[in-house]
Amino acid sequence: MEKRLIMAVALSLVVLLMFQRFMSPKKSEIPIMTTETPQTDRGTAIENGESNRTMDTEQTARKQAQTEEKVPEKTFQIETDKYRLCFSDIGGNLKKIELKEYQTKDTDELLYEALEKEEQIFAIKSELIKTANQKKYTYRQEAGFVTFTLTEPGWLEIVKRYKIQNSADHIELELFVKNLSSRTVFFPYRINGPAHLEKTDQITGRSFLEADTLIDGKVWKVKSLKEPKETSGQVSWTGLKNRYFALVLRAFDFAESATVKTEGQQNLGITLKIQGQDIAPGQTLKNRFLLYAGPLNEKRIAETGHEDMTRIVDYGFFGKLSNILLAILRFFHQIGIKNWGVAIICLTILVNVILFPLTYKSFSSMQKIKQIQPHIQKLKELHKDNPNKMNKEMMELYRKYKVNPLGGCLPMILQMPIFIALYQGLMRSIELKGAQFLWIKNLAKPDAVHLPFSLPFIGNQLNILPLLMAGMMIVQQKASQGTATVSAEQAQQQKMMMLLMPVLFGFLFYNMPSGLVLYWLTNTILMTSEQKFINKRIAEK
Secondary structure (H helix, E strand, O other): OOHHHHHHHHHHHHHHHHHHHHHHOOOOOOOOOOOOOOEEEEOOOOOOOOOOOOOOOOOHHHHHHHOOOOOOOOEEEEEOEEEEEEEEEOOOEEEEEEEEEEEOOOOOEEEEOOOHHOOOEEEEEOOOOOOOOEOEEEEEOOOEEEEEEEEOOOEEEEEEEEEEEOOOOOEEEEEEEEOOOOOOOEEEEEEEEEOOOOOOOOOOOOOOEEEEEEEOOOEEEEEOOOOOOOEEEEEEEEEEOOOOOEEEEEEEEEEEEEEEEEEEEOEEEEEEEEEEEEOOOOEEEEEEEEEEEEEOOHHHOOOOOOHHHHHOOOOOOHHHHHHHHHHHHHHHHHOOOOOOOHHHHHHHHHHHHHHHHHHHHHHHHHHHHOOHHHHHHHHHHHHOOHHHHHHHHHHHHHOOOOOOOOOHHHHHHHHHHHHHHHHHHHHOOOHHHHOOOOOOOOOOOOOEEEEEEEEEEEOOOOEHHHHHHHHHHHHHHHHHHHOOOOOOOHHHHHHHHHHHHHEEEHHHOOOHHHEEEEEEEHHHHHHHHHHHHHHHHHHHH
16 A cells, blocks of 8 residues: 555656646647738828838848948946946837846846847837837937937837836836828827747746746747747737746736747747827827846736736735745745745754644554555455455444555645645745755755766766655664565565665656755655654554
8 A cells, every 4th residue: 555655646746747847838729810901001101101001020120121221239238226227229129138036157148139129129110110129229318218219200209218226126118109201191000019039048948938928818938939820819928938037028007819939049039919099290109118038927927016927926825825835935034044945954853743643644544554464365365256245344444543545645745735735936036046055055956966986877966865855764664664574575665665666766856956855855764763763652652
């Protein structure tokens, strides 16, 4: 019974980890279009005097823009408590974002950078002014605002007014389009959203880059694609996220579709199609946007004032439990434990204390089953030709000795959701990024220790924690055997399990974040101690 249970749990763990690694992107319930049909200008004033014409495709517009005479670019650096921002006067777009709060190798965290003007955040694309991203804008800066202006005499004036707060995690854009012509202009356009989000290191082969869009109240997810995908509906926000960070764009005016496409070397970019509006002569169209750029943290995102944007943070099926465990972990860190490794150990101890009453019943039930194992074996031999009779006699035997045959399953069943929830939480916890503990330099990565020589299949780096965990599991297996008499066949099975399970778990955990392995190692140590304590109590009775 016990061995079958352990094997079942192990196989469940393998399936869950393989599912996390190889799970394909969820299919959207929202219709997806991969082509875009040309649109016709209706009643629009055109510079050449034509009252009606068919719009070219975006590809044709880009080719035309490339033939324009190139003008020298000038960039503007804006620094706040949170960011270092770089704007370009060619197109008036956001070119680069660095996070001052986080550092990589003594430099600020590079969150986003797009060198191509057509791919920069806040670049607008319209058939009515195809060269908007190739022309030089007039720059003006005032308290809390950065403004870029492009004027096409007798046609349109475009003003991009950025509101930048010193301590906020977001940037706001007010886009003004003024009609300088003598006729009403119908102005539809697309605006670039999140793009070129810097990738983070993969863990166990898992890529964390993902595009999420809240459209018609549902989150549409794209993890990889071979060709652009477009989905239509009322878009509330669209965003890119990696393991730790997110770029989320919110349109305050009606965005009627979102398109996700590949940019650069397997990176992603998103554009929003904004519903066209008529602009009378001398009148101005105003649209507003908000860009969150920061850690993938619900509290920080909620501080933008838009709660629905927190839905980009997704810890999976056990997300609520992940949030609880992370909150406890942060609590331990805040009350004076200034080391995240120690905080993980404290969290593990707390979980084991809470589950100890169930663990005690489980181990007691397992030991009682071992003690009556000779009786069970006799019943199997006596009624081997009558399974119904054998099951009935065994139930009577369990009832006589007050044994619950399923009692040993409960702690392991409860540990699995906790492990999965903690796995999802720690994988995306920005706090563990770069956190040190003992010899571990980064709790968000495997605890690689450099060796002065190279080993086959391993190389010149060795992960210590998974090996300690495997060794501790062997000790736990020995403790679980107790002192009950078993047959030669059962003894051989126990010996095989004692080697198989540690090897299997050591292999699965070898390249996992050291913070997660630290949790499981600490949990194994505590479970082994509890098991020895319970075995001793039972032997004394």
